[in-house]
Amino acid sequence: MRLINRTPGPALRVFLTLLPFALALVVYMIASEARLAANPQDRLLPSPATIGDTAVRLFTTGDRRTGRILLWHDTGASLLRLALGVGIAALAGLLSGLAIGLLPHVRAAFSPFVAVLSMIPPLAVLPILFITFGLGELSKVVLIVVGITPFLIRDMGQRVIDIPREMIVKAQTLGASSLVIALRVALPQIMPRLIQSVRLSLGPAWLFLIAAEAIASDLGLGYRIFLVRRYLAMDVILTYVIWITFLAFVMDWGLRSLSRRLYPWAGGGL
Amino acid sequence: MTKTKTLLLTSAALALSLGSAASAQEKTEFKVAWSIYVGWMPWGYLETSGIMDKWADKYGIDVEIVQINDYVESINQYTAGAFDGVSATNMDTLSIPAGSGVDTTALIVGDYSDGNDAIILKGEGGLEDLAGKPVNLVELSVSHYLLARGLDSVGLSEADLGGVINTSDADMIAAWATDDVQAVVTWNPLVSAILEQPGANRLFDSADIPGEIIDLMVVNTETLAANPDFGRALVGAWYELMEIMSSDTEEGIAARTAMAEASGTDLAGYDAQLASTEMFYAPTDAVTFASRPELPQTMVNVAEFLFDKGILGEGAPSADFVGVEYPDGSITGSAANVTFRFDTTYMQMAADGAL
Numbered sequence A: 001m002r003l004i005n006r007t008p009g010p011a012l013r014v015f016l017t018l019l020p021f022a023l024a025l026v027v028y029m030i031a032s033e034a035r036l037a038a039n040p041q042d043r044l045l046p047s048p049a050t051i052g053d054t055a056v057r058l059f060t061t062g063d064r065r066t067g068r069i070l071l072w073h074d075t076g077a078s079l080l081r082l083a084l085g086v087g088i089a090a091l092a093g094l095l096s097g098l099a100i101g102l103l104p105h106v107r108a109a110f111s112p113f114v115a116v117l118s119m120i121p122p123l124a125v126l127p128i129l130f131i132t133f134g135l136g137e138l139s140k141v142v143l144i145v146v147g148i149t150p151f152l153i154r155d156m157g158q159r160v161i162d163i164p165r166e167m168i169v170k171a172q173t174l175g176a177s178s179l180v181i182a183l184r185v186a187l188p189q190i191m192p193r194l195i196q197s198v199r200l201s202l203g204p205a206w207l208f209l210i211a212a213e214a215i216a217s218d219l220g221l222g223y224r225i226f227l228v229r230r231y232l233a234m235d236v237i238l239t240y241v242i243w244i245t246f247l248a249f250v251m252d253w254g255l256r257s258l259s260r261r262l263y264p265w266a267g268g269g270l
Numbered sequence B: 001m002t003k004t005k006t007l008l009l010t011s012a013a014l015a016l017s018l019g020s021a022a023s024a025q026e027k028t029e030f031k032v033a034w035s036i037y038v039g040w041m042p043w044g045y046l047e048t049s050g051i052m053d054k055w056a057d058k059y060g061i062d063v064e065i066v067q068i069n070d071y072v073e074s075i076n077q078y079t080a081g082a083f084d085g086v087s088a089t090n091m092d093t094l095s096i097p098a099g100s101g102v103d104t105t106a107l108i109v110g111d112y113s114d115g116n117d118a119i120i121l122k123g124e125g126g127l128e129d130l131a132g133k134p135v136n137l138v139e140l141s142v143s144h145y146l147l148a149r150g151l152d153s154v155g156l157s158e159a160d161l162g163g164v165i166n167t168s169d170a171d172m173i174a175a176w177a178t179d180d181v182q183a184v185v186t187w188n189p190l191v192s193a194i195l196e197q198p199g200a201n202r203l204f205d206s207a208d209i210p211g212e213i214i215d216l217m218v219v220n221t222e223t224l225a226a227n228p229d230f231g232r233a234l235v236g237a238w239y240e241l242m243e244i245m246s247s248d249t250e251e252g253i254a255a256r257t258a259m260a261e262a263s264g265t266d267l268a269g270y271d272a273q274l275a276s277t278e279m280f281y282a283p284t285d286a287v288t289f290a291s292r293p294e295l296p297q298t299m300v301n302v303a304e305f306l307f308d309k310g311i312l313g314e315g316a317p318s319a320d321f322v323g324v325e326y327p328d329g330s331i332t333g334s335a336a337n338v339t340f341r342f343d344t345t346y347m348q349m350a351a352d353g354a355l
Helices: A010-038 A048-060 A070-102 A104-117 A122-133 A137-162 A165-173 A178-215 A221-231 A234-262 B002-019 B038-049 B051-058 B071-080 B090-098 B142-153 B169-176 B190-195 B221-226 B228-246 B250-262 B267-275 B283-290 B294-308 B345-351
Strands: B029-034 B062-067 B085-089 B104-113 B117-122 B135-137 B164-167 B183-187 B200-205 B214-220 B277-279 B323-325 B338-342
Touching: A010 A048, A048 A070, A048 A234, A070 A104, A070 A137, A070 A178, A070 A221, A070 A234, A104 A137, A122 A137, A122 A178, A122 B169, A137 A178, A165 A178, A178 A221, A178 A234, A221 A234, A221 B071, A221 B090, A221 B164, B029 B038, B029 B071, B038 B051, B038 B062, B038 B104, B038 B214, B038 B228, B038 B250, B038 B267, B038 B277, B051 B062, B051 B228, B062 B228, B071 B085, B071 B090, B085 B090, B090 B104, B090 B142, B090 B214, B090 B294, B090 B338, B104 B221, B104 B228, B104 B283, B104 B345, B117 B142, B117 B190, B135 B142, B142 B183, B142 B200, B142 B294, B164 B169, B169 B183, B169 B190, B183 B190, B190 B200, B190 B267, B214 B221, B214 B228, B221 B228, B228 B250, B228 B283, B228 B345, B250 B267, B267 B277, B283 B345, B294 B323
Parallel strands: B029 B062, B029 B085, B104 B338, B135 B164, B135 B183, B323 B338
Antiparallel strands: B085 B214, B104 B214, B104 B277, B117 B183, B117 B200
């Protein structure tokens, strides 16, 4: 039997899924143990028990001065920025993608421009963003938008172009106007694709969010990580990293479930 | 099976490489890290000019001086064991390596900031006018300490401000240009760049608290104890360059010009920064400074500031958690947990010409 046709049984599948996680944990524990044996106060690789204690403290205990539980405030601030940024980018990507995909004039005018725009590394033009949008919430949301919108526009535009020409022609013979074709033919077909593109953009969106928060902020997950880095509080950083990973995973899973529920016909590719 | 074995071996190797800290045994190869700051530019010049190699050869060792672009990262790397020494301030040495239990010795007391760190307000006013205003700074840095000392001098506290906003030093000048920003606390060369802009008003600077923000070369205490030649080579090279640098000979000007270029300015700009830095060109001055009775009080102030901000870590029950030892053997803080030592032995050797 060829290797490509051999599939693991249910038990082996679970084992194989867990194996890399277990290996990563073991590597971490060995390394942490070795460092702590040399210096019990080592902060670089705290033991899993220390991380657990820190996590409990961060999730339940208020700040010494203000009494606020900072982790929840950080999470709230960051998620709001992320939701605004990704939401605006998704809407802009969808509308521009439809226009670029369906209207040849718009395509001629903007398609190459967006292609060039998407190559600019947003972090390199940060000072311009700051001076234009200030240092407040706006510039953080704008960085996320600037970071992921060009990709979404290009992807959406391409998906619209990929719609079989026959369908568009058929709709026209049935008397559909450009607007009706956009809303009834193109839009339903690219919605599942939009959700998938947003899922792929979440990684870069987090990256831009944390970069924006590291530069000028007084609240947020990225802010806290860069702040406590100043005294190498890796227990706090690792708790935040695990929390961010969890949030990102939940978002990804939520979007996938949403897509499967709303667009079951889009198939298993999602 | 073989695959699993390889995987396990690789993981074990990875774990060991992550887990290995700098060991204290005798060795001949050393690495020290530095980052760009007026008082630390000589480290870069020591490496490029070959003065370091000359001294290292004299003691039969090899010393590599590595520039790290991110100051905090350089200290974190040292604390993690990747370097044997690092350029750092007294405050960051106390909070990062000493607070993490890495026994650290201040081998060279290079200078103290005498105006290099400043609180700057947009428009007219005094320190009292900061009340209710947001202040942009690198939180938990010496800037934050300077702000606390400045506010203290007019009876205000951080709670009276409109908040402190953590702002990366790399983006401080761009931040100043935005309308949201009303006051910043930062260090040179950023201070000079911001003061050149219209409306920038210097409210308070480190010359108002002389001798409290001290720039050091710190090394791992165990490494130094096992390899005294490492300390001798570093100190010898440093003071040879100090003598060259402080002179107005052709060689001295060439050295300062090279350092100016490396820090992104010109000779005049660098000399202006040196003017607001109290450099200890002569080892005797450094020894005298480190032996002053004011030093323990400064370190106690710094420890209290760090504890108040929660920087000493959650494991720290009080500001006395970390012990600091001074040249005369006296200790502030916990005598059972001394991890920061001011040691003038090697600078004294340089003063005596015994290197």
